[in-house]
């Protein structure tokens with residue numbers, strides 16, 4: 001999988017050199033490149049924003065730098081890449097959407113700032129490639145970078161070979177539509193809190209049944225709408 005990120009804060013994504021994704025990059029499973037949008041400006045101040053037509057608060061990101069940056073990544077014609085634009089107005093990011101992103105060969109993330117990116121950028125690239133506006137959740141961020149980091153982590157870990165033991169991806173929260181069961185490790189007793197005895201029983205059938213019941217109880221209590 002190839003991932004390109006366009007942002008005015010490319011250093012924000014240095015953290016992707018660490019942990020699982022860092023290893024996936026070293027092995028070539030996932031190739032991540034962060035591009036500085038300001039490298040595609042031509043004025044002394046490397047301007048990427050301007051005042052909104054129609055008035056209103058804040059600034060809007062100019063279309064020209066975005067056009068040059070995205071063309072440098074996907075060329076000047078049609079592209080099979082998927083352009084992901086984090087936006088408060090986007091479709092909700094879910095585990096299912098993470099699976100869909102994980103199946104893509106080439107993802108291009110457009111990280112907006114200020115009040116967002118001139119609409120014509122999305123409108124233009126929608127004539128040349130698939131474009132999805134995606135929201136991390138119903139709260140307001142200052143830009144797209146945090147959302148892109150979450151999307152890359154959620155999708156990247158689903159790419160075959162990135163997570164050592166693929167079984168660990170199966171019984172997770174939101175896999176199978178339920179929240180995950182509680183986990184325990186040694187010691188068996190800690191600050192007078194005991195590990196549930198069934199987990200020490202060696203009875204794998206009873207353990208599986210207990211874990212399923214824990215998933216159902218936790219989902220009923222915390223996220224009942226997932227059971228609809």
Ligand SMILES: CC(C)N1CCN(Cc2ccc(Cn3ccc4ccc(-c5n[nH]c(N)c5C#N)cc43)cc2)CC1
Pocket residue numbers: 056057086087088090111112113114115116117134135136137138139140141142143144147
């Ligand atoms: C009336 C007028 C003053 N209002 C002004 C605020 N407008 C909404 C508004 C609010 C903040 C931002 C900042 N921003 C810039 C690019 C960008 C990308 C993603 C997100 C983002 N926020 N929350 C998420 N879940 C996101 C995702 N994914 C936020 C972004 C951009 C836009 C609504 C209009």
